Amino acid sequence: MLDVKSIRTGYGGVEVLRGIDLSVGQGEIVAVLGANGVGKTTLNKALSGLLALTSGSITFDGKPLGGSPIAAVEAGLIHVPEGRKIFPNMSIQENLELGSYRRGRASRARNMERVYETFPKLRQRMTQMAGTLSGGEQQMLAIGRGMMAEPKLLILDEPSLGLSPLLVEEMFELIKRLNADGLPIMLVEQNVVQSLEIAHRAYIIENGLVTMSGSAADIAADPDLKRAYLGL
Numbered sequence: 471m472l473d474v475k476s477i478r479t480g481y482g483g484v485e486v487l488r489g490i491d492l493s494v495g496q497g498e499i500v501a502v503l504g505a506n507g508v509g510k511t512t513l514n515k516a517l518s519g520l521l522a523l524t525s526g527s528i529t530f531d532g533k534p535l536g537g538s539p540i541a542a543v544e545a546g547l548i549h550v551p552e553g554r555k556i557f558p559n560m561s562i563q564e565n566l567e568l569g570s571y572r573r574g575r576a577s578r579a580r581n582m583e584r585v586y587e588t589f590p591k592l593r594q595r596m597t598q599m600a601g602t603l604s605g606g607e608q609q610m611l612a613i614g615r616g617m618m619a620e621p622k623l624l625i626l627d628e629p630s631l632g633l634s635p636l637l638v639e640e641m642f643e644l645i646k647r648l649n650a651d652g653l654p655i656m657l658v659e660q661n662v663v664q665s666l667e668i669a670h671r672a673y674i675i676e677n678g679l680v681t682m683s684g685s686a687a688d689i690a691a692d693p694d695l696k697r698a699y700l701g702l
């Protein structure tokens with residue numbers, strides 16, 4: 471589905487990604503894990519076409535990805551950014567409508583219904599200003615907006631950021647549910663333990679390189695990972 475081969479990129483001569491290889495297959499949840507500043511956001515920017523590659527390639531759904539944000543969205547690679555970049559002064563309904571800016575009225579209504587079925591709380595509050603939602607609800611709105619674009623692959627950038635433990639639990643349950651409905655998901659996270667619980671496979675990124683990859687269960691059991699991330 472998504473094939474990333476040896477990509478390198480950075481900012482003004484400073485290389486941040488130093489040759490990353492990774493893939494996401496049909497039906498998978500793939501976790502991309504790493505500490506602050508290892509290049510997760512940079513990887514997301516490269517995948518969404520916001521940052522040009524110095525070398526390497528990105529193939530999505532069998533075709534090279536065009537290198538522009540519009541090409542990525544049109545191909546169905548939908549990115550839900552970290553920090554819940556919703557529009558605070560617009561209603562929930564309006565925020566969702568913005569997620570489907572290129573789709574027709576009928577498909578918009580159908581997608582909206584699907585989002586409201588997934589997030590009944592958003593339906594109850596569809597006219598409420600998005601900025602007045604709680605952190606967890608804003609994160610759900612951001613995911614709902616991503617779903618409006620009919621994703622073939624959803625990239626979630628730190629969906630657990632800033633949520634209370636209970637809400638993190640809820641968020642990860644939701645991600646599992648979306649995936650069980652057939653949506654492949656790339657989960658970019660710092661929350662190693664819970665991400666590995668729901669992912670099929672995972673990549674650990676350190677210093678712009680993949681330093682570990684494999685099944686989530688194998689990685690969770692790896693003594694090096696436990697030492698590095700869990701302090702065990």
Ligand code: ATP
Binds near residue numbers: 481486506509511660
């Ligand atoms: P976090 O989890 O803290 O968001 P991250 O893994 O997403 O971290 P990136 O934001 O990709 O990390 O940053 C990787 C490196 O690139 C950092 O050293 C950062 O300072 C640098 N960097 C990020 N954005 C820019 C930019 N626009 N210009 C220059 N350097 C940048």
